[in-house]
Amino acid sequence: MKVTVDRDLCIGAGNCALTAPAVFDQDVEEAVVILLDESPPESELVAVRQAVDRCPAAVIQLHP
Numbered sequence: 549m550k551v552t553v554d555r556d557l558c559i560g561a562g563n564c565a566l567t568a569p570a571v572f573d574q575d576v577e578e579a580v581v582i583l584l585d586e587s588p589p590e591s592e593l594v595a596v597r598q599a600v601d602r603c604p605a606a607v608i609q610l611h612p
C-alpha cells in the first residue's frame with residue numbers, strides 16, 4: 549500500500565497521528581500532518597484505514 553497526504557488542505561486535527569503514530573506525525577510549527585512512512589507495512593493497514601476514515605479534512609489517500 550502507498551499513502552499520500554495533502555498538507556495544504558490539512559486542518560491539523562491530529563487524528564491521524566493519534567490513530568497511526570508509526571505512519572503519521574504532526575508538524576509542531578505548522579500543526580499539519582507529517583507522513584513518516586509512505587509505504588507502511590501490512591501490519592499498519594488497519595490503523596492507516598482508520599486514520600483515513602477519521603480525517604475531518606479528507607487529506608489522506610490510501611493507494612493499493
